[in-house]
Amino acid sequence: MYKQMSSKTGVLSRFVLRQDRFRIPIWLLSLSGITLLTAQAFTGLYATEENRQTIAQTMVNPAMTAMVGKGYGLDDYTFGAMLAHQMLLFTAVTVAIMSILLVARHTRAEEEDGRLELIRSLPAGRLASLNATLIVLIGVNILLAVLTAAGLYALNIESIDLEGSLLYGAALGASGIIFAAITAFFSQLSESSRGTIGFSFAALGAAYLIRAIGDVSNETLSWFSPLGWVTGTEVYVNDYWWPILLTLGVSLILILTSLYINSIRDLDAGFLPSRPGKTRASAALASPIGLAFRMQRTGIIAWAVGVLLIGASYGSIFGDLDTFFEDMEIMKDLLSGLEGGSLTEQFIAKLMSIIAMICTIPALMAVFKLKGEEKKGRTEHLLARAVSRNRLLGSYMLISLVVGFVMLSLAALGLGAAAEAVLEDGPSLAAIYGAAMVYLPALAIFIGLAVLLTGLLPKLTGITWLYLGYSFFVVYLGGVFQFDEWVGNLTPFGHVPEVPIEDVNSVVLILLTIIAAVLTTGGFIGYRNRDIQG
Amino acid sequence: MSVLRTKQLTKKFGDFKALDGVNIEVNKGEVYGFIGPNGAGKSTTIRVLLGMLKATEGKAEIFGMDAWKDAVEIHKRLAYVPGDVNLWPNLTGGEVIDLFVKLRGGNPSTRRDQLIEKFDLDPSKKCGTYSKGNRQKVALIAALASEADLYILDEPTSGLDPLMERVFQESVAELKKEGKSILLSSHILSEVEKLCDRIGIIRQGQMIETGSLSELRHLTRTHLLIETKQPIPSLEDFPGVHDVKEKERALSFQVDTEQLDQVIKHISSYEVVKLESAPPTLEDLFMRHYESGGAEDGGEA
Numbered sequence: 001m002y003k004q005m006s007s008k009t010g011v012l013s014r015f016v017l018r019q020d021r022f023r024i025p026i027w028l029l030s031l032s033g034i035t036l037l038t039a040q041a042f043t044g045l046y047a048t049e050e051n052r053q054t055i056a057q058t059m060v061n062p063a064m065t066a067m068v069g070k071g072y073g074l075d076d077y078t079f080g081a082m083l084a085h086q087m088l089l090f091t092a093v094t095v096a097i098m099s100i101l102l103v104a105r106h107t108r109a110e111e112e113d114g115r116l117e118l119i120r121s122l123p124a125g126r127l128a129s130l131n132a133t134l135i136v137l138i139g140v141n142i143l144l145a146v147l148t149a150a151g152l153y154a155l156n157i158e159s160i161d162l163e164g165s166l167l168y169g170a171a172l173g174a175s176g177i178i179f180a181a182i183t184a185f186f187s188q189l190s191e192s193s194r195g196t197i198g199f200s201f202a203a204l205g206a207a208y209l210i211r212a213i214g215d216v217s218n219e220t221l222s223w224f225s226p227l228g229w230v231t232g233t234e235v236y237v238n239d240y241w242w243p244i245l246l247t248l249g250v251s252l253i254l255i256l257t258s259l260y261i262n263s264i265r266d267l268d269a270g271f272l273p274s275r276p277g278k279t280r281a282s283a284a285l286a287s288p289i290g291l292a293f294r295m296q297r298t299g300i301i302a303w304a305v306g307v308l309l310i311g312a313s314y315g316s317i318f319g320d321l322d323t324f325f326e327d328m329e330i331m332k333d334l335l336s337g338l339e340g341g342s343l344t345e346q347f348i349a350k351l352m353s354i355i356a357m358i359c360t361i362p363a364l365m366a367v368f369k370l371k372g373e374e375k376k377g378r379t380e381h382l383l384a385r386a387v388s389r390n391r392l393l394g395s396y397m398l399i400s401l402v403v404g405f406v407m408l409s410l411a412a413l414g415l416g417a418a419a420e421a422v423l424e425d426g427p428s429l430a431a432i433y434g435a436a437m438v439y440l441p442a443l444a445i446f447i448g449l450a451v452l453l454t455g456l457l458p459k460l461t462g463i464t465w466l467y468l469g470y471s472f473f474v475v476y477l478g479g480v481f482q483f484d485e486w487v488g489n490l491t492p493f494g495h496v497p498e499v500p501i502e503d504v505n506s507v508v509l510i511l512l513t514i515i516a517a518v519l520t521t522g523g524f525i526g527y528r529n530r531d532i533q534g
Numbered sequence: 535m536s537v538l539r540t541k542q543l544t545k546k547f548g549d550f551k552a553l554d555g556v557n558i559e560v561n562k563g564e565v566y567g568f569i570g571p572n573g574a575g576k577s578t579t580i581r582v583l584l585g586m587l588k589a590t591e592g593k594a595e596i597f598g599m600d601a602w603k604d605a606v607e608i609h610k611r612l613a614y615v616p617g618d619v620n621l622w623p624n625l626t627g628g629e630v631i632d633l634f635v636k637l638r639g640g641n642p643s644t645r646r647d648q649l650i651e652k653f654d655l656d657p658s659k660k661c662g663t664y665s666k667g668n669r670q671k672v673a674l675i676a677a678l679a680s681e682a683d684l685y686i687l688d689e690p691t692s693g694l695d696p697l698m699e700r701v702f703q704e705s706v707a708e709l710k711k712e713g714k715s716i717l718l719s720s721h722i723l724s725e726v727e728k729l730c731d732r733i734g735i736i737r738q739g740q741m742i743e744t745g746s747l748s749e750l751r752h753l754t755r756t757h758l759l760i761e762t763k764q765p766i767p768s769l770e771d772f773p774g775v776h777d778v779k780e781k782e783r784a785l786s787f788q789v790d791t792e793q794l795d796q797v798i799k800h801i802s803s804y805e806v807v808k809l810e811s812a813p814p815t816l817e818d819l820f821m822r823h824y825e826s827g828g829a830e831d832g833g834e835a
Contacts, residue, residue, distance in 0.1 A: 186802050190664065191663075192660075192663065194623070194624070195661065251719060275655075276658035276659070276660050277625075277626035277628070277629070277659065277660055278626055278628060278658070279626065279628035279629075279657040280628055280629070280632055281625075281628070281630075281631075281632030281633050281659045282629075283627040283634070285629060285632075285633060286624075286632055286633050286636035286637070287636070287637075288637070291622075291633060294625070295624075377616070377618065377620045378620050378621070378622065380581075380584075380586060380616060381616075381621075381634060381637075381673075382637060383584070383585070383586060383605070383609075383611060384586075384612075384614040384616075385609050385614075385634060385637040385638040385639075386606050386609045386610045386637060386638050386639045387606070387609075388605070388606045389638055429638050458634055529588070530588075531586065531587045531588055532581075532586040532587065
């Protein structure tokens with residue numbers, strides 16, 4: 001019976017590999033690559049034991065524990081302990097994301113789009129598709145474990161030994177496998193691929209949160225989270241293998257359950273009741289701006305949480321900043337060119353330019369959403385009704401401006417609040433908030449550029465991302481590479497006064513705002529006069 | 535009084551001439567059938583009329599206003615159903631209908647609920663789960679629930695089943711009774727034939743024929759099926775007779791409408807025992823245009 005239901009699993013496995021022949025290698029290379037690069041970088045950044053002990057001290061605070069997990073071996077902070085502490089959890093989360101996306105793509109998404117029906121009409125078994133997906137995913141995660149372990153051991157770094165490296169790889173692979181199993185489970189329960197991905201990410205988020213709360217307050221709680229099991233291996237310090245077995249055991253139960261559900265359910269059916277949606281539109285939805293916001297709501301909320309966390313994580317390391325930087329040549333280079341103020345203030349100024357550029361990303365995405373809608377032929381629905389092009393483009397631009405402002409505010413507040421908690425006599429929250437807000441005009445220029453390209457040359461909107469990348473490069477690494485001044489002046493972020501070490505220069509800010517307004521106006525004129533695609 | 539009018543409408547995409555001097559006129563209370571094969575320029579014409587595309591040359595006017603400049607004013611009195619309906623997967627059908635009606639400046643009327651029932655749509659489902667036909671229903675209901683003076687329908691029934699097609703046809707007939715004007719693009723010929731007062735045929739960006747169905751009949755042939763006591767010798771040589779086929783004892787053939795009288799006189803001398811005639815269909819008219827057009831352009835099409 002099982003044999004018949006699994007017929008053609010092999011062919012389908014190869015088919016899955018064929019479909020993802022680029023996607024899978026890219027995931028594998030970037031995931032193992034980032035681990036190896038970080039390990040290598042640690043040897044350069046923290047050459048002496050003293051360095052490492054200093055950084056170990058900055059790690060002992062609730063904010064860091066919540067973010068990266070409990071540190072093990074903090075009193076003897078070897079490279080191995082440092083890597084496992086700072087990188088393992090984040091990498092495991094990324095591996096989990098890979099598994100979720102790949103599994104959802106080959107299970108419920110295939111089914112929803114009707115492709116599975118075609119396959120099922122052939123002499124392929126009912127379980128073949130799910131089997132094939134899981135086989136490929138388990139293979140991918142084992143390969144990742146082997147690549148990472150071999151690579152780490154090959155780096156030949158003191159304290160990164162063979163057993164620890166194998167365990168490090170196994171921890172990553174096991175977390176990939178369990179989230180593949182979780183996604184396979186939800187792909188059987190939910191009726192849509194959106195639902196599958198949504199539930200799986202919710203599970204990942206819950207696992208992270210439970211572990212964070214557990215690590216800070218009650219260790220037992222952390223053992224209820226698969227991510228708690230990952231850090232529970234205490235790689236390179238105590239090398240516990242049993243959490244890996246636990247993870248794999250739970251994965252097996254989930255996989256068997258999924259296969260069972262798959263074998264008894266109808267095609268296209270789910271087990272979670274899809275609750276009926278609203279039959280009426282709320283007043284908030286029924287306008288171009290309401291619709292535009294509704295379509296981006298989830299993304300905006302995710303970004304908001306993200307930038308708040310970024311701000312808070314930077315803020316939490318302020319406490320030991322001065323000792324932290326003392327011996328680090330690279331940080332001195334990064335901060336060079338900034339005159340005056342304490343090291344903390346210089347760091348804030350530098351950090352704000354980076355944070356402002358990160359906050360530009362969701363703002364730009366909000367503008368470009370309009371282009372995506374146009375390509376999918378959905379702006380037509382609005383423009384064919386009593387909605388002018390100005391109103392349509394204006395709605396997206398307004399959302400973008402608000403998003404930029406909110407993101408910048410949240411990042412600054414997160415940073416300020418965390419800094420206040422760890423610093424006794426640091427800059428005030430208001431000062432930090434002000435240092436963020438001076439970047440609004442530069443952010444507006446980027447939004448203006450996005451509007452201009454959307455209006456005039458919609459095919460070339462990618463230029464905006466290149467330009468942001470350039471800005472990031474010259475502002476972030478300008479000090480290290482000692483560029484000429486004009487290189488930095490080509491980006492609006494290079495012109496923003498570096499508060500709090502510089503004074504607010506309102507002339508510059510007003511000029512930047514005027515440029516933003518000119519770009520925006522050009523975009524509106526262009527959008528009014530071009531053809532709508534779709 | 536004309537509600538919609540294009541004059542020498544031309545649209546180029548780069549060097550490609552998608553529309554080449556298109557003239558259309560739709561009068562008040564009229565259902566105008568706009569037919570042509572895929573890629574002939576139907577949707578391009580409609581998108582120019584909606585102000586999505588800017589005409590390269592020529593005029594496009596609706597309600598006497600310019601389709602490009604006064605788009606918003608025009609759209610307050612216009613309802614549109616696109617041929618390929620793409621909706622937001624995470625909104626429900628009901629939400630989208632309300633959104634569309636409100637964006638036109640109207641209020642969801644009681645008509646909305648009647649239409650939902652008539653078209654048998656579940657408005658509580660997300661658009662992502664709808665089939666093509668159901669997405670089309672959403673667009674149709676939103677358009678029909680609106681109080682508009684002009685309805686532009688671009689192949690509105692391409693995803694509907696025959697039952698829903700009939701519901702659609704009834705709805706159009708109702709609109710017509712209320713004196714609304716309709717531009718209906720289609721390649722379902724029976725539908726156009728059933729609903730339309732006048733017809734325009736577009737091919738490769740040019741209008742090749744316009745007129746009422748009876749005006750276009752001169753281009754068509756009547757199908758005849760006859761059985762005679764005496765065999766008719768060499769009927770295929772008779773002027774105006776085409777496609778002669780023997781069916782058991784009967785003959786089936788087509789006659790040019792202008793030659794019908796001559797042909798009937800000719801065959802009656804062979805003692806007719808059975809005669810069936812089928813009216814010319816739009817299909818024939820359509821096919822004949824393709825045939826003649828195909829012959830002119832050689833193998834281009």
